[in-house]
Amino acid sequence: MSESGSHSKCNACPTRQNTEWKDLSEEELDLIDRFKRVSDREPGEIIYQQGDQSEGVYCIQSGLVGIRQLDADGKETLLRLCNPGETIGYRALLSNSEHSHYAEILAPSHICFIERRIVTDLLSHNPVIGERFLVRSLNELNEAEENLVRSRNLKVRTRLLHCLMVLFDQYGDGNDQKGYVLKIPVSRKDLASLITVTPESVSRTINNLEEDNLVHFEGRNAHFMNIDAIFDEIGAVH
Amino acid sequence: MSESGSHSKCNACPTRQNTEWKDLSEEELDLIDRFKRVSDREPGEIIYQQGDQSEGVYCIQSGLVGIRQLDADGKETLLRLCNPGETIGYRALLSNSEHSHYAEILAPSHICFIERRIVTDLLSHNPVIGERFLVRSLNELNEAEENLVRSRNLKVRTRLLHCLMVLFDQYGDGNDQKGYVLKIPVSRKDLASLITVTPESVSRTINNLEEDNLVHFEGRNAHFMNIDAIFDEIGAVH
DNA sequence: CGCAGCAATTGATCACTATCAATGCGATGC
DNA sequence: GCATCGCATTGATAGTGATCAATTGCTGCG
Numbered sequence: 001m002s003e004s005g006s007h008s009k010c011n012a013c014p015t016r017q018n019t020e021w022k023d024l025s026e027e028e029l030d031l032i033d034r035f036k037r038v039s040d041r042e043p044g045e046i047i048y049q050q051g052d053q054s055e056g057v058y059c060i061q062s063g064l065v066g067i068r069q070l071d072a073d074g075k076e077t078l079l080r081l082c083n084p085g086e087t088i089g090y091r092a093l094l095s096n097s098e099h100s101h102y103a104e105i106l107a108p109s110h111i112c113f114i115e116r117r118i119v120t121d122l123l124s125h126n127p128v129i130g131e132r133f134l135v136r137s138l139n140e141l142n143e144a145e146e147n148l149v150r151s152r153n154l155k156v157r158t159r160l161l162h163c164l165m166v167l168f169d170q171y172g173d174g175n176d177q178k179g180y181v182l183k184i185p186v187s188r189k190d191l192a193s194l195i196t197v198t199p200e201s202v203s204r205t206i207n208n209l210e211e212d213n214l215v216h217f218e219g220r221n222a223h224f225m226n227i228d229a230i231f232d233e234i235g236a237v238h
Numbered sequence: 239m240s241e242s243g244s245h246s247k248c249n250a251c252p253t254r255q256n257t258e259w260k261d262l263s264e265e266e267l268d269l270i271d272r273f274k275r276v277s278d279r280e281p282g283e284i285i286y287q288q289g290d291q292s293e294g295v296y297c298i299q300s301g302l303v304g305i306r307q308l309d310a311d312g313k314e315t316l317l318r319l320c321n322p323g324e325t326i327g328y329r330a331l332l333s334n335s336e337h338s339h340y341a342e343i344l345a346p347s348h349i350c351f352i353e354r355r356i357v358t359d360l361l362s363h364n365p366v367i368g369e370r371f372l373v374r375s376l377n378e379l380n381e382a383e384e385n386l387v388r389s390r391n392l393k394v395r396t397r398l399l400h401c402l403m404v405l406f407d408q409y410g411d412g413n414d415q416k417g418y419v420l421k422i423p424v425s426r427k428d429l430a431s432l433i434t435v436t437p438e439s440v441s442r443t444i445n446n447l448e449e450d451n452l453v454h455f456e457g458r459n460a461h462f463m464n465i466d467a468i469f470d471e472i473g474a475v476h
Numbered sequence: 477c478g479c480a481g482c483a484a485t486t487g488a489t490c491a492c493t494a495t496c497a498a499t500g501c502g503a504t505g506c
Numbered sequence: 507g508c509a510t511c512g513c514a515t516t517g518a519t520a521g522t523g524a525t526c527a528a529t530t531g532c533t534g535c536g
């Protein structure tokens with residue numbers, strides 16, 4: 001990583017309105033601005049390690065971050081993708097425990113680091129922030145549970161379609177002459193991990209979707225040829 | 239359910255020390271005491287329904303409650319068991335959304351209902367309560383993720399052993415002459431649901447464990463014949 | 477340009493677990 | 507004591523996805 005000279009103001013951060021920090025006072029934002037450390041990060045870099053103590057939180061200004069978890073056998077799972085505006089690493093900090101997962105840069109990113117004492121300071125002065133993180137964690141909890149239920153009840157094909165639709169929601173490029181287009185932001189391996197399956201199975205399922213003329217893949221681009229049929233399939237699941 | 243005449247004081251509640259309410263003031267406890275509604279509930283009764291708006295939270299004074307989730311196809315999953323001291327239904331209330339799951343009584347229970355306005359009142363006056371629920375939800379989040387990773391990486395046998403050990407932790411009856419004993423608090427079907435498999439698979443896996451002389455089952459009682467071997471198997475997983 | 481190294485695909489096989497159907501068991505009620 | 511209902515087990519089968527191994531494709535780099 002490289003320490004960036006840019007000390008852009010949080011106030012001007014285009015994503016702040018959707019974040020846990022959206023209702024900070026000028027004064028509070030100023031506090032963060034003065035102490036935050038912004039850095040340029042490249043894919044593959046680790047923001048924090050599983051098992052480490054929390055030193056603060058990280059706000060994603062731009063780019064893409066993956067949250068991964070290693071199990072006892074060393075197998076890794078990609079739990080979720082985090083987008084600009086998201087603050088990560090908050091869980092270990094707020095529960096006063098070590099990071100139960102690690103965060104890896106997936107696309108060139110600008111990351112703002114806010115150290116622990118600043119965060120606790122803000123929390124103790126402004127209860128709204130705590131509330132925001134509470135709601136955030138409740139949402140993540142819902143997602144996690146739905147994820148579990150999906151991977152239990154749905155076949156790989158349906159899970160993949162579902163996952164692609166979720167990705168399309170966040171990263172979709174609208175439509176071109178062929179249909180809706182999505183630049184999948186992750187590797188096949190990670191795509192597989194997201195839906196709890198092996199890369200081989202993803203490959204085969206992709207062939208499957210091609211044969212059925214539902215989705216056309218070229219590299220990381222996915223073209224949805226018949227998006228209604230897709231919604232049918234993931235909506236009223238057989 | 240039957241409205242119970244007993245208005246036992248929260249102060250005297252044997253489980254309160256481990257709960258989110260542990261550091262309420264006398265005055266605050268008194269507020270709850272005055273407005274809470276205690277009821278006797280029998281197995282099968284539903285405390286709140288998935289999809290309903292939150293009307294308050296429910297504190298389990300005694301008994302056992304299961305949190306279940308229904309998916310779009312009507313398949314149900316038992317997500318977790320809740321024990322005396324636990325407050326449930328807090329998620330919908332705090333995130334201002336409908337219940338994403340439902341709660342069913344699994345053993346005769348005493349349940350205290352605390353209505354919404356009391357909770358929000360307490361929350362707004364005492365930020366510590368919010369913090370407690372925040373930590374609670376962070377813990378649940380960790381559990382949920384570990385659960386997902388386990389059901390991805392581990393075979394049924396290992397998951398079952400793991401689940402039994404977790405249950406033993408909470409409901410274990412110490413040991414008799416034969417070894418450690420656990421009265422499994424749920425049906426086979428629910429046991430299966432907890433580890434995301436079919437009841438048939440649980441049955442077969444149980445036979446398996448019997449053959450290996452690891453665990454002996456008679457009805458809902460499980461005798462752990464060789465608890466070290468069990469820990470070996472779930473610790474250093476192949 | 478060609479090589480190295482990694483990512484992705486393809487192929488063949490196998491194990492696990494789901495599924496379906498039937499039977500067994502146990503509690504409850506008449 | 508017998509019938510019934512629900513729960514649990516057992517059996518037979520099939521399908522899904524994992525696994526292992528080999529190939530292809532791609533990217534960056536000397």
